[in-house]
Amino acid sequence: MAAQRMVVIGGDATGMSAASQARRLKNPEELEIVAFERGRFSSYSACGIPYWVGGEVTDRDALIARSPEEHRSRGIDLRMGTEAVELDVPGQRVRVRDGSGTERWEGFDHLVLATGAVPVRPPLPGIDAEGVHGVQTLEDGQRLLDALEHRVESQDGGGGGRDGRRAVVVGAGYIGVEMAEAFVRRGYRVTVLEKAEQPMSTLDPDMGELVHEAMCGMGIETVLGAAVTGILTDERGRARGVATENAEYPADVVVLGLGVRPATELAREAGLPLGGSGGLRTDLAMRVRGHENIWAGGDCVEVLNLVSGRAQHVPLGTHANKHGRVIGANIGGDYATFPGVVGTAVSKVCDLEIARTGLLEAQAAEVGLRFASVVIESTTRAGYYPGTRPIRVKMIAERRSGRLLGVQIVGREHAGKRVDIAAVALHAGMTVEQMTALDLGYAPPFSPVWDPVLVAARKAAAATAVHRDGA
Incomplete structure (x- = not known):
């Protein structure tokens, strides 16, 4: 009997947890596992990026739980720099594009969608200028660190020194406050711009006010009710500041911390069911609803909040790893479910x-x-x-x-x-x-x-x- 084929789209927490768990339960003669990751890194901690940028974690590779070579040594065909560009659900195949631009169709018996999330990047003037950074992936973190080091070298070489370096963080949610800390640790003067009337909208206003007071006490200029209208650029097209409706804030570097949304374009184009947040809808076994052989987990799905009884998008690595284990167990012939979250x-x-x-x-x-x-x-x-x-x-x-x-x-x-x-x-x-x-x-x-x-x-x-x- 020919081996079944498990195809995974996404080489981080959910995708590789699913692949690894399925491989523990099925040998290669029973189940072929192929995974596609469009980036350069696999199985890494995105949550650790602010602490790497801030210098608390000094080695980038410390954030990598398992390299592509390690996955391959365990019987998982992980193909890096390869992006899925189209799903053919009735035909049970995925069209992928490798680094050379070559495209081909890959068939599957089981498909795992672990496409993660993408940063919210509003269409503002100058948003794509040099010096404006997101911090969603390890590549993002590396680009930011490279830019900071280059900037320091340029200033030092020109006699400007390191004094007076300024960072503006747009958004005061989890990633925004963590990146504010990272720049404080690097000796920057930090301004955080938040369009809401409090930082940390995941808290009630009275508790968020405590965060605001504490951040200001740390020397982090935290401006509330500040709706960003654009990124200011210099004559070279590089970011030099951030404009709001009422003021301008000079910056040597700008970081976007506006949250993320599910990366479900492929799924939507293929007609798979999405919830109100844009995340894929799954059952307790993490199977995409209405599709027996398609599974999804991590930042691209909605999950049930056990307290409210409603579905919501909760992009956290803890859930992503659990989703992967559930998916891998079910594909591997075992049984597991993910009942939901309480929003911790x-x-x-x-x-x-x-x-x-x-x-x-x-x-x-x-x-x-x-x-x-x-x-x-x-x-x-x-x-x-x-x-x-x-x-x-x-x-x-x-x-x-x-x-x-x-x-x-x-x-x-x-x-x-x-x-x-x-x-x-x-x-x-x-x-x-x-x-x-x-x-x-x-x-x-x-x-x-x-x-x-x-x-x-x-x-x-x-x-x-x-x-x-x-x-």
Whole structure:
């Protein structure tokens, strides 16, 4: 019996996790695995790029989990510099183009779409000028670092020195604040422009304001309500600044941190089902709906939010790797599912840690939930222990039932990862009253006697009890 053929489009987290898992379950005589990656790198951590740019990670290859050669040695035919340009779903084939421009059709029995996401790049004047960078891929990071080093050499060679270098980051979401930190570490004067009225729109406004205050306190000029109208260029066509409706901000380098959208052009052109965000729609096994032999995962799909019950686009490497393992298991003859997410994320800017899980107030209201919100302030360690830092926790719980709906945390060192307590509670469907009885680890170097998350749970339990009593 001839081997079946698994074709993977995308050589990063989902695609290569799927290929690797399928290879563990099926030998080459049973399953041929071919993967196409249009870039130069495979299986790398895009989340680590800001820390590489900032110098905390000094070796680019440290971000690469497995090279193309390593994949090939494990029986996966990974072809780099090769882009998929067309899907023929009825004919079960993919048209690919290699680095020389040669095109050919590749047949498949199983197709895995792991095309990821692409940065939002608005059609503004000067947006494609030299000196304007995105940071979605390892190639993007390398181009940015090369440009920074070239710029420094040019300034040093001309006697200008390194003083006064200026970076403008457009967007104050996760990638924006992380890149702001990277440039602070490199000694730049940093301006962050955000069109919303708060940084980190993944937080409620009151928690986002804490981030704004902290960033300004770090010397990062953070301008809110700043809608960018264009990139200013010099006589050589190179970026020299960013214009908003009200001002101009000089820059030696501009970084776009406006988020991403699912890379699903191929899928859309092939008639595959897309959701409201533009991400592919899949079932619990990560199979594209209505197609028994086409699978998708990672940043190109929508996932179910287990708290709201709605589908959403959540581009995170944690989910992408899990999707790949599920896909590979199912193609390899095993069985696995991906039930959904609760929306957990954590980030930092310098020593400020920012975390959230579950729903924001606006999201809870949008799906028709009635809720109570509480905010507490505490410390990351026992108050008398050296090195303790402030932490603020916001908790949202459903009225009457007391079901936990969401948690947001802003604080200093050792604050962010406390969000995992709430993430587990959300997965378990716990009430805030039940959370107060959680048996968490305690010692003065790690937390107060009552962990800040449990303090918030106690306050939320009291607030929801009032609503249960009919007040």
